[in-house]
Ligand SMILES: CC(=O)SCCNC(=O)CCNC(=O)[C@H](O)C(C)(C)COP(=O)(O)OP(=O)(O)OC[C@H]1O[C@@H](n2cnc3c(N)ncnc32)[C@H](O)[C@@H]1OP(=O)(O)O
């Protein structure tokens with residue numbers, strides 16, 4: 001039994017803000033992104049990134065198009081310090097990229113941070129200290145005024161160092177850590193105080209980064225807090241409002257999106273949502289959520305598997321197979337009704353006159369992220385007729401007639417039920433070949449044939465057959481090749497059958513394409529069998545399909 005929560009946990013103390021306007025808004029453009037993988041992500045890893053992993057991650061972020069990258073906490077360790085030096089001294093930071101570094105509001109750490117930054121072209125210098133009551137009481141043992149004094153002293157020291165290094169383009173960033181847990185009016189007061197030290201202007205704004213350092217409320221409350229801050233902060237036009245959501249309640253994405261409605265301009269987060277505890281907000285999800293709504297995210301994930309592979313390698317952490325947009329299973333449907341809808345969606349797409357993506361169960365085109373359609377449908381015992389039909393269509397160009405889809409699906413269902421496992425495309429193909437006579441191991445096989453068209457309604461057919469290994473030649477007549485073949489086979493096998501269904505199509509589009517025929521025969525007992533055959537010409541494939549179907553009666 002769980003402990004009684006009523007005596008252990010308190011509900012989040014929401015503040016009334018009925019003037020909120022964010023619920024009536026929609027997101028129309030991408031925010032400014034800042035990737036904090038190499039700092040917030042890095043500080044949460046089992047083994048923090050070494051130099052090589054940091055370089056790899058940095059290059060990946062640049063490849064993806066991030067223009068603001070928090071590269072580390074230079075005063076934390078020599079690795080961090082030396083990495084920043086390496087970037088600067090080797091001129092590895094593209095001109096359109098600004099590096100960001102974090103420091104606590106402690107003089108010795110600030111001093112060391114500026115040592116690391118000597119010679120940098122453009123830097124966001126990011127200072128933080130916790131401000132919520134629980135932190136003031138437990139961690140700092142300071143009053144509100146004392147915390148403000150600590151922040152302002154740090155801001156002043158940062159400002160002094162910047163003045164001494166005028167060749168660098170500095171942007172100030174202040175994070176009232178644990179903003180979302182703090183009293184809103186205190187959060188505004190401390191940010192106003194820091195802003196008054198840094199004196200930003202509309203031309204030279206500073207960043208105020210509002211973190212849910214530990215996510216503690218529903219995302220609507222976070223959005224209220226952001227809108228409240230944006231509308232009550234007196235120098236709103238001189239600051240860029242950034243948010244930094246964590247994912248403790250699993251709602252960081254929602255919190256980030258709602259905070260954009262509420263007035264935020266910028267988002268700090270990590271690829272794949274790495275970060276302290278349950279992670280920072282996932283920038284890939286946020287960006288692709290925008291993309292799938294027709295909004296250019298201004299970052300590029302056209303090869304998502306490559307991105308995931310590098311992040312996995314650098315973080316030494318796995319990726320969940322259901323991770324949005326990235327996981328191995330996110331573009332795969334196993335269930336019958338999903339498969340049916342997706343298959344119909346692709347058929348409709350071939351005919352549609354507009355370019356919009358309208359695909360049941362697939363909110364984004366896997367091809368946009370560099371993924372193939374191969375795994376869009378996978379087959380197990382939850383699958384329906386469209387599943388196996390899709391696999392044959394995608395891999396072999398086979399367009400099963402509807403009744404054969406149903407019948408083949410029953411064959412597959414029996415197999416998957418028995419094994420309890422997925423059937424691979426190769427297994428589905430070999431099942432199909434065995435079931436409908438494409439392996440060439442049948443009672444009846446065709447050696448040769450000759451057709452004479454005596455009149456429009458009379459065809460003479462000479463068939464050289466192999467029946468159980470013995471060669472026989474027979475002649476028959478009918479009003480077409482198949483009726484002549486039927487006459488021959490009825491006589492030879494003594495099976496009284498008739499052709500119920502016949503379909504054929506070409507495989508491939510070139511002039512030397514092969515032909516595939518599907519024939520369903522039924523006997524007097526009401527039993528029916530399908531035969532399928534592929535041949536260079538249509539007469540060959542139809543006669544072979546007929547033999548393959550009739551072979552089954554003989555068995
Ligand atoms: C929410 C966040 O992600 S914040 C970012 C956190 N990231 C990291 O901590 C990673 C890098 N940090 C480190 O490597 C180390 O913490 C260091 C090297 C920076 C500092 O190490 P230490 O000097 O041993 O200090 P430590 O980290 O234990 O800090 C505790 C002290 O700093 C104070 N402190 C903590 N945060 C802050 C802050 N933001 N501003 C000012 N003081 C702070 C604490 O009150 C405590 O003070 P006390 O010793 O007077 O009680």
Ligand SMILES: CC(C)C(=O)C(=O)O
Nearest residue numbers: 128175177178211213
């Ligand atoms: C340093 C700050 C921005 C932080 O990482 C947090 O509050 O989560």
Ligand SMILES: [Mg+2]
Nearest residue numbers: 040211213244
């Ligand atoms: Mg954080």
